[in-house]
Amino acid sequence: MKPSPASGDPGAGRTAFVRSVRGVPGTQALARELAAAFGPRAFYALEGDLGAGKTCFVQGLCDGLGIRAAVSSPTFAIANEYRDEAAGRRFLHLDLYRLSGPDELDTIGWDDYLDSGDPMAVEWPDRAAGRLPAGAVRVRISIGPGPDDRTFEITPPDPSAGR
Numbered sequence: 328m329k330p331s332p333a334s335g336d337p338g339a340g341r342t343a344f345v346r347s348v349r350g351v352p353g354t355q356a357l358a359r360e361l362a363a364a365f366g367p368r369a370f371y372a373l374e375g376d377l378g379a380g381k382t383c384f385v386q387g388l389c390d391g392l393g394i395r396a397a398v399s400s401p402t403f404a405i406a407n408e409y410r411d412e413a414a415g416r417r418f419l420h421l422d423l424y425r426l427s428g429p430d431e432l433d434t435i436g437w438d439d440y441l442d443s444g445d446p447m448a449v450e451w452p453d454r455a456a457g458r459l460p461a462g463a464v465r466v467r468i469s470i471g472p473g474p475d476d477r478t479f480e481i482t483p484p485d486p487s488a489g490r
């Protein structure tokens with residue numbers, strides 16, 4: 328997979344669309360919809376403040392891809408791998424919030440994860456600036472106006488990029 332030429336900005340130059348949802352079910356329904364639209368090899372760069380709903384969105388992605396797994400925040404592990412033995416597939420969920428530095432990407436096997444082509448979502452992707460795939464779907468989540476309202480700004484992958 329090609330690294331993004333635009334360091335850390337997987338959405339550079341592409342047109343985003345905006346969707347507003349309410350509550351966890353709204354976020355998960357949108358994630359299921361996007362999983363169907365972008366398919367089983369998509370890479371999601373999930374941006375948004377603490378508590379924006381990134382992990383909640385990943386639950387919907389897994390559900391939409393038919394990967395039955397208990398999705399939880401991988402904050403302490405950095406990487407969680409959800410395997411659905413019945414489906415024979417896995418989903419990769421990374422949270423880079425506590426990444427000590429770019430070198431740690433190599434320690435956790437970042438390139439192998441990318442090369443696997445398995446569906447993948449990364450929270451705090453700015454920590455991997457310059458090493459995000461050009462074919463990433465960028466998802467920016469903002470909170471409000473109400474506490475359960477979320478606005479999603481979704482930038483589809485560059486059609487000329489691999490994944």
Ligand SMILES: Nc1ncnc2c1ncn2[C@@H]1O[C@H](COP(=O)(O)OP(=O)(O)OP(=O)(O)O)[C@@H](O)[C@H]1O
Nearest residue numbers: 349350351354376377378379380381382383475477
């Ligand atoms: N529409 C919504 N979508 C997602 N979460 C919502 C929504 N409304 C309220 N919430 C609440 O916001 C919180 C989102 O938590 P979540 O762990 O998904 O955030 P996060 O972006 O992954 O945070 P972190 O950066 O700490 O990992 C949950 O407590 C959830 O119940």
Ligand SMILES: [Mg+2]
Nearest residue numbers: 381382400450
């Ligand atoms: Mg999270």
